[in-house]
Amino acid sequence: xxxxxxxxxxxxxxxxxxxxxxxxxxxxxxxxxxxxxxxxxxxxxxxxxxxxxxxxxxxxxxxxxxxxxxxxxxxxxxxxxxxxxxxxxxxxxxxxxxxxxxxxxxxxxxx
Amino acid sequence: xxxxxxxxxxxxxxxxxxxxxxxxxxxxxxxxxxxxxxxxxxxxxxxxxxxxxxxxxxxxxxxxxxxxxxxxxxxxxxxxxxxxxxxxxxxxxxxxxxxxxxxxxxxxxxxxxxx
Numbered sequence: 001x002x003x004x005x006x007x008x009x010x011x012x013x014x015x016x017x018x019x020x021x022x023x024x025x026x027x028x029x030x031x032x033x034x035x036x037x038x039x040x041x042x043x044x045x046x047x048x049x050x051x052x053x054x055x056x057x058x059x060x061x062x063x064x065x066x067x068x069x070x071x072x073x074x075x076x077x078x079x080x081x082x083x084x085x086x087x088x089x090x091x092x093x094x095x096x097x098x099x100x101x102x103x104x105x106x107x108x109x110x111x
Numbered sequence: 112x113x114x115x116x117x118x119x120x121x122x123x124x125x126x127x128x129x130x131x132x133x134x135x136x137x138x139x140x141x142x143x144x145x146x147x148x149x150x151x152x153x154x155x156x157x158x159x160x161x162x163x164x165x166x167x168x169x170x171x172x173x174x175x176x177x178x179x180x181x182x183x184x185x186x187x188x189x190x191x192x193x194x195x196x197x198x199x200x201x202x203x204x205x206x207x208x209x210x211x212x213x214x215x216x217x218x219x220x221x222x223x224x225x226x
Binding site: 101 | 204
């Protein structure tokens with residue numbers, strides 16, 4: 001079973017600050033997704049990374065996939081209260097054909 | 112924009128009762144998943160369907176849980192009898208491709224509380 005460890009588990013910051021959250025594993029993934037989940041709702045897909053070393057930007061969010069495709073990071077610039085939520089990473093493995101989720105980072109951005 | 116539909120959004124039941132959740136995936140998505148998410152944790156896969164066939168149900172507690180997708184479109188997840196530890200969010204997701212290459216699109220979830 002592939003395990004994804006996300007850190008930190010909780011993060012509380014002020015509006016305007018920058019932050020980085022991490023997703024690490026000892027396993028290689030064929031692709032990795034980042035999702036954002038608000039309380040009482042289902043996760044919403046933010047991005048998919050596939051190639052080792054790949055960097056994708058989505059407005060103030062920057063996603064990076066590690067060269068060895070075992071880890072990923074999400075960097076948010078100038079965080080806003082609307083960024084508050086649970087950030088989940090999920091890794092896919094070609095042989096098993098399914099995704100494994102981490103336990104997420106709960107982000108709170110205070111105005 | 113196409114969405115995954117789930118019902119009910121909330122369900123409160125007493126232990127030993129039967130519960131059922133329904134999911135209608137995005138049209139054309141052949142792969143359907145049921146996940147369980149306990150508060151403070153990430154989603155855990157219960158069952159994966161490819162069309163009407165079960166691809167993976169290794170984590171489904173088969174003594175009390177059952178899932179079906181008879182016509183390869185919508186799906187039902189049943190729990191009988193419900194136990195206190197079943198209290199969780201039950202999420203349905205669909206994908207155009209198997210999850211190792213494709214993204215998952217989730218419904219809003221069904222929140223179950225077992226008293």
